[in-house]
Amino acid sequence: MKKSFLIQFTLLILLIMFANLGDRSEEILIDDELGNAGGIRVELTGDETVFESSEPGLVPEQGGTMVMVQSAEPEHLNSFTSTSAAASRFLNYIYETLLDYDYETWRYDRPLLAESFEMSNDGYTFTFKIRENVYWHDGQQLTADDVLFSIKAVLNPFVDCAPMRSSFSKVVSAGTNGDFIFHITSSETYFRNQEILGGFHIMPKHIWDPEGLLDRYSVEDLLNSSITREEAAIKEFAESFNLNPQGRPVGEDAEPIIGSGPWLFDKWYTGDYMSMVRNDNYWGADSTFIPGYTEDGAYLDKIIVKVISDATASLTALKAGEVDFVPRMRAVQYHTQTNSADFLEKFQKVSYTVPAYSYIGWNNDKPYFSDKRVRQAMTMLIDREAYNKYIAYDMGIPTIGPFYIYGEQYNHNIERWPYDPVRAVELIEEAGWIDHDGDGIRDKDGVPFNFTFSVSSGSTGSRYMALMLKEDLRKVGIVVNIRQLEWSVYVENLRDRQFDVVSLLWIGGLETDPYQIWHSDNIGDRGSNYIGFRNAEADSIIHHARFVMDKEKRNAMYFRLQEIFHDEQPYTFMFYQRDPGAYLKEFHGVKWIPIRPGYKLYSWWRGTSTMESAL
Amino acid sequence: MDQMAPARTYSQIVSSQFKKNKLAVISLHVIYVLLFIFIFGDFLANDKPIVMRYKGETYFPVFREYGVKLLGMQWQDAFKSQQFKILEDKYEAGDWAIYPVIPYSSTEYNLKVKLQPPSMSHVFGTDELGRDVLSQMIHGTRVSLLVGFVAVAIYLAIGIILGALAGFYGGIIDIIIQRMIEIMITFPRMFLIITIVAVTETQSILNIMIILGFTGWTGVARFTRGEFLKVKNEDYVVAAKALGYKDFRTIFRHVLPNTLTPVLVTATFGVAAAILIESGLSFLGFGAPPEQATWGSLLSSARATLPTGWWLTTFPGLAIFITVTVYNLVGEGLRDALDPRLKQ
Numbered sequence: 001m002k003k004s005f006l007i008q009f010t011l012l013i014l015l016i017m018f019a020n021l022g023d024r025s026e027e028i029l030i031d032d033e034l035g036n037a038g039g040i041r042v043e044l045t046g047d048e049t050v051f052e053s054s055e056p057g058l059v060p061e062q063g064g065t066m067v068m069v070q071s072a073e074p075e076h077l078n079s080f081t082s083t084s085a086a087a088s089r090f091l092n093y094i095y096e097t098l099l100d101y102d103y104e105t106w107r108y109d110r111p112l113l114a115e116s117f118e119m120s121n122d123g124y125t126f127t128f129k130i131r132e133n134v135y136w137h138d139g140q141q142l143t144a145d146d147v148l149f150s151i152k153a154v155l156n157p158f159v160d161c162a163p164m165r166s167s168f169s170k171v172v173s174a175g176t177n178g179d180f181i182f183h184i185t186s187s188e189t190y191f192r193n194q195e196i197l198g199g200f201h202i203m204p205k206h207i208w209d210p211e212g213l214l215d216r217y218s219v220e221d222l223l224n225s226s227i228t229r230e231e232a233a234i235k236e237f238a239e240s241f242n243l244n245p246q247g248r249p250v251g252e253d254a255e256p257i258i259g260s261g262p263w264l265f266d267k268w269y270t271g272d273y274m275s276m277v278r279n280d281n282y283w284g285a286d287s288t289f290i291p292g293y294t295e296d297g298a299y300l301d302k303i304i305v306k307v308i309s310d311a312t313a314s315l316t317a318l319k320a321g322e323v324d325f326v327p328r329m330r331a332v333q334y335h336t337q338t339n340s341a342d343f344l345e346k347f348q349k350v351s352y353t354v355p356a357y358s359y360i361g362w363n364n365d366k367p368y369f370s371d372k373r374v375r376q377a378m379t380m381l382i383d384r385e386a387y388n389k390y391i392a393y394d395m396g397i398p399t400i401g402p403f404y405i406y407g408e409q410y411n412h413n414i415e416r417w418p419y420d421p422v423r424a425v426e427l428i429e430e431a432g433w434i435d436h437d438g439d440g441i442r443d444k445d446g447v448p449f450n451f452t453f454s455v456s457s458g459s460t461g462s463r464y465m466a467l468m469l470k471e472d473l474r475k476v477g478i479v480v481n482i483r484q485l486e487w488s489v490y491v492e493n494l495r496d497r498q499f500d501v502v503s504l505l506w507i508g509g510l511e512t513d514p515y516q517i518w519h520s521d522n523i524g525d526r527g528s529n530y531i532g533f534r535n536a537e538a539d540s541i542i543h544h545a546r547f548v549m550d551k552e553k554r555n556a557m558y559f560r561l562q563e564i565f566h567d568e569q570p571y572t573f574m575f576y577q578r579d580p581g582a583y584l585k586e587f588h589g590v591k592w593i594p595i596r597p598g599y600k601l602y603s604w605w606r607g608t609s610t611m612e613s614a615l
Numbered sequence: 616m617d618q619m620a621p622a623r624t625y626s627q628i629v630s631s632q633f634k635k636n637k638l639a640v641i642s643l644h645v646i647y648v649l650l651f652i653f654i655f656g657d658f659l660a661n662d663k664p665i666v667m668r669y670k671g672e673t674y675f676p677v678f679r680e681y682g683v684k685l686l687g688m689q690w691q692d693a694f695k696s697q698q699f700k701i702l703e704d705k706y707e708a709g710d711w712a713i714y715p716v717i718p719y720s721s722t723e724y725n726l727k728v729k730l731q732p733p734s735m736s737h738v739f740g741t742d743e744l745g746r747d748v749l750s751q752m753i754h755g756t757r758v759s760l761l762v763g764f765v766a767v768a769i770y771l772a773i774g775i776i777l778g779a780l781a782g783f784y785g786g787i788i789d790i791i792i793q794r795m796i797e798i799m800i801t802f803p804r805m806f807l808i809i810t811i812v813a814v815t816e817t818q819s820i821l822n823i824m825i826i827l828g829f830t831g832w833t834g835v836a837r838f839t840r841g842e843f844l845k846v847k848n849e850d851y852v853v854a855a856k857a858l859g860y861k862d863f864r865t866i867f868r869h870v871l872p873n874t875l876t877p878v879l880v881t882a883t884f885g886v887a888a889a890i891l892i893e894s895g896l897s898f899l900g901f902g903a904p905p906e907q908a909t910w911g912s913l914l915s916s917a918r919a920t921l922p923t924g925w926w927l928t929t930f931p932g933l934a935i936f937i938t939v940t941v942y943n944l945v946g947e948g949l950r951d952a953l954d955p956r957l958k959q
Contacts, residue, residue, distance in 0.1 A: 312921075332919065332920060336920075336923055337922070337923070386726050387726075389726070390726035390727070390729055390745075391726070391743075391744075438689060439687070440683065440689065440690060440695075455905070457900055460919055463905055464743070464744055466905065467722070467724070467744060467905060467906055468724055468744065470722070470906055471722050471723065471724055474697075475696045475697060475698055476696065477695070481904075482904060482905045482906055483817065483818070483904075484818060484900065484904070484905055486813070
């Protein structure tokens with residue numbers, strides 16, 4: 001019986017095999033046009049600096065609540081010591097800075113808490129004239145003393161804000177002149193000084209340092225380690241600052257966070273939500289709020305930020321009416337799970353850009369990738385278009401370099417490397433990678449072309465990329481091993497430069513300084529140039545451009561730098577990311593901007609037809 | 616009594632008992648099919664032709680692949696890139712190729728046909744890279760069965776030896792081995808496995824097999840020990856001792872064969888358990904490396920596409936269910952057939 005069964009089975013298989021011989025069936029093609037899945041695609045090209053996805057021209061109304069989703073919860077809400085994006089995103093509505101982005105030119109030169117400012121002729125000193133009509137949420141007036149206190153807190157070596165402090169490492173002095181003049185001096189004429197020195201949150205001195213512990217010390221004192229070591233008060237302040245429970249304890253008993261912004265801190269229930277209410281005494285309510293963005297102060301009465309870490313759960317909450325706005329969903333949800341007529345009638349889907357780009361980093365110090373021809377070949381072997389179309393649901397914007405595609409630094413004159421496997425193989429052979437020993441794998445100087453692609457276990461996108469690359473390179477005689485690593489191990493290996501290939505995302509800004517990632521100073525010693533990019537011309541451009549204050553000249557230098565990047569291909573630059581989101585159509589004044597997180601809730605308002613929010 | 620019926624050997628008795636259990640017999644045949652797929656997987660699903668005529672010569676690419684992988688042979692120059700489907704454009708008159716039933720390999724991707732429901736060209740549909748699900752399942756069968764058999768073989772070897780020593784000698788050896796078993800079983804097995812997998816440097820199926828082997832032996836050891844305790848005072852054992860046989864010979868030649876059968880029955884259940892654990896690990900992403908198609912990893916990739924893509928959950932899920940069930944049914948059938956109390 002055993003035998004007869006096996007024979008029957010084999011016969012059946014053979015039969016199907018021969019039936020199959022005649023026609024190798026054609027493939028069914030899926031719809032080539034992905035379209036926008038019923039959503040709006042935010043494009044910030046040309047003169048468009050702010051994109052409105054709701055119907056423009058309506059008269060805004062005040063009132064209403066908005067419930068939005070955030071995937072992570074901050075560990076605490078101290079603006080300086082927190083490193084989480086979740087905290088700074090929330091606190092940006094409560095605290096304010098001296099300067100902010102101009103919403104028309106997207107330069108960092110719109111006075112906010114400052115009424116005006118000027119840079120000294122030598123470029124080292126900035127002087128800010130603080131507005132005289134700014135009041136903290138508790139009614140006290142905001143003065144230059146608060147600004148000085150804030151910078152002192154940052155520079156206090158015992159405050160747990162080392163990552164933030166490193167941006168201020170060139171500050172040499174700061175002080176006040178009367179109640180409303182604040183000046184600060186740097187030892188360098190670094191081009192990002194204005195953004196850094198005018199861009200930190202101003203915190204109220206009377207709340208954080210009621211005893212005036214830092215009053216006795218000047219900024220110069222705080223920078224002098226022999227003084228900070230001696231003086232107990234400096235350490236005492238830092239200890240209380242590090243532990244100050246603003247926004248804590250939770251719930252109804254939470255101590256309010258006193259800021260100066262258009263929203264007041266309301267409540268924080270750990271694991272559930274954080275909320276804020278509109279500041280009806282906002283100092284700026286009467287003046288034009290943000291030119292080109294919103295004419296008046298904030299409109300919504302209340303914003304509730306609900307913490308839902310699981311993407312499926314947050315979409316379910318949106319559909320169930322528990323939340324009004326999901327700023328980030330998965331591409332597959334956007335394209336396949338939110339297309340019902342019901343959903344599209346009730347919600348508006350939007351895909352907007354954020355300054356973050358994905359890349360594949362080739363370790364330039366490994367024998368396989370030390371030759372730029374091989375790196376160029378690798379780029380040409382990756383079908384980025386197909387990846388974007390089929391895996392990323394067309395959510396990527398192709399980029400040729402590290403600068404933001406909507407910023408002024410981006411060089412639009414460079415053509416992307418094409419997808420050209422034939423030319424790629426030629427380049428690999430030119431570089432000397434030929435199968436010398438005849439084992440089917442290319443080799444050079446006895447080293448077989450056999451490398452490891454490290455993939456973070458949470459990232460499906462890079463896993464797919466690795467699988468595709470493995471299959472494609474196998475056909476040209478190159479072996480790819482895929483290694484899945486836990487995120488913490490992955491980062492550890494990255495810093496120690498223990499990898500061949502990585503696939504990652506850099507989060508940048510409108511204007512960035514390539515020094516940290518691309519200068520050869522930052523190779524090794526846990527620097528961010530972990531792929532080991534070395535190029536003398538690039539180093540010199542990166543170094544000199546830092547101190548060129550003329551934007552045109554500086555950008556011309558960065559244009560050249562991008563040509564070098566393009567030729568060297570230290571990374572294969574993939575895409576700037578589109579974040580897909582959806583909000584209830586009852587909201588108006590929905591505007592999208594090119595800085596993180598891509599939207600600001602100041603301009604949002606809710607139509608009168610609103611029902612009470614579900615929360 | 617013996618004179619009334621023709622004498623039957625032990626195995627004849629067992630096999631006739633076993634055949635009375637229809638479900639077990641069917642299950643056994645399903646296992647044969649699985650074994651067939653296990654052995655001939657490359658001939659069932661592959662992107663290389665089994666036989667092809669190219670420019671006047673006949674080639675056997677699938678066999679050649681074995682040669683390349685196992686014997687260090689070379690691909691012919693024309694086939695260096697191993698893209699046989701592209702070669703079809705270069706066919707001359709009289710050239711032909713016979714492909715396996717499923718003319719796709721488990722790694723071959725085609726983004727244009729991603730996430731296709733079952734159709735004539737992809738019988739079980741495709742996954743999110745456009746890889747053929749059926750082909751992945753066929754190659755996944757190898758992983759599942761291999762893990763099942765090797766892991767169980769490892770733990771049988773450990774368990775039987777330790778159990779035999781404990782049961783035969785008793786005393787201090789027994790106490791030590793018993794305590795070892797107790798320490799092992801205080802750890803929840805899945806938790807222990809995930810912990811070990813997390814600290815191993817590379818992901819490979821071999822690791823999974825070894826880890827499953829080294830964490831699964833306790834049951835077998837206890838069972839063998841029990842059987843030894845039962846048997847060790849039987850007359851033939853005492854006789855072996857009296858004849859001055861070495862302990863080694865007594866244990867392995869005389870006692871073990873008489874205790875082994877029930878142990879092997881539990882091993883059948885063990886195979887099913889190992890397959891299930893491997894699928895679970897792959898589902899969680901701890902198991903096989905990403906390029907290796909396994910049933911568990913197919914299920915896990917389905918999770919990302921839910922609620923669409925029913926074929927990604929249904930077929931691998933069924934495969935796991937059926938395999939685990941048939942091993943359990945065969946195990947049950949064997950246990951019943953071997954039970955003397957049921958002998959009629």
